[in-house]
Amino acid sequence: MSSSITPASLFSLAIYKPALGPTDETVGDQIVFFASREPQTPNERLRQVGLAQGVVEFAKGFNDSENLSQIETERSRIVLREVEEGWWILAHVDFTRISSGQSDTIEYSSREVSHPRLLLAQLTTAYNQYRFLYGTFDANIQKLGRERFCRRLERYWVRWVRRWEVIPTGNPAVEVWGGIKMA
Numbered sequence: 001m002s003s004s005i006t007p008a009s010l011f012s013l014a015i016y017k018p019a020l021g022p023t024d025e026t027v028g029d030q031i032v033f034f035a036s037r038e039p040q041t042p043n044e045r046l047r048q049v050g051l052a053q054g055v056v057e058f059a060k061g062f063n064d065s066e067n068l069s070q071i072e073t074e075r076s077r078i079v080l081r082e083v084e085e086g087w088w089i090l091a092h093v094d095f096t097r098i099s100s101g102q103s104d105t106i107e108y109s110s111r112e113v114s115h116p117r118l119l120l121a122q123l124t125t126a127y128n129q130y131r132f133l134y135g136t137f138d139a140n141i142q143k144l145g146r147e148r149f150c151r152r153l154e155r156y157w158v159r160w161v162r163r164w165e166v167i168p169t170g171n172p173a174v175e176v177w178g179g180i181k182m183a
Helices: 042-060 116-134 137-144 146-163 172-176
Strands: 004-006 009-016 031-036 070-072 076-084 087-094 096-099 106-109
Touching: 009 042, 009 146, 031 042, 031 146, 042 076, 042 087, 070 116, 076 116, 076 137, 087 116, 116 146, 137 146
Parallel strands: none
Antiparallel strands: 004 096, 009 031, 009 087, 070 076, 076 087, 096 106
């Protein structure tokens, strides 16, 4: 058996608003966009979003002034940002996976994944670009209705996700601190 390395990559990205699905029957309506590297059932999507919501609510008990923005596990880094009142973007990034040839041991490395602040800055920049082009999520869903709004999100965010590099490239200070690139 040979060694193999699977580079870090985005596993999933979700945009949701808890107020869109306040009851058990409508909880699936919270998610307006979901992209994943692997096919996900509606229940798997809800589980990912629900876990993030639960952790955010739990963390509010310790710090009511600032929302939780990152969760790190042995295998992944999850970043989430409230971009508008009640609207959240959730990104789940898998760490680099290293399997050794001698045994069935798998190790995970976070060294190749961008710092959470950089990932959040990139998500915020993507949202700001969307807002510049189309307006706020709230204005879009009111003006277009849910179905057309979801299609618009799909067109924009699928293209953005395909280009997003979760491995650091270039000068991260420019994105983290909102700098301007100069030639």
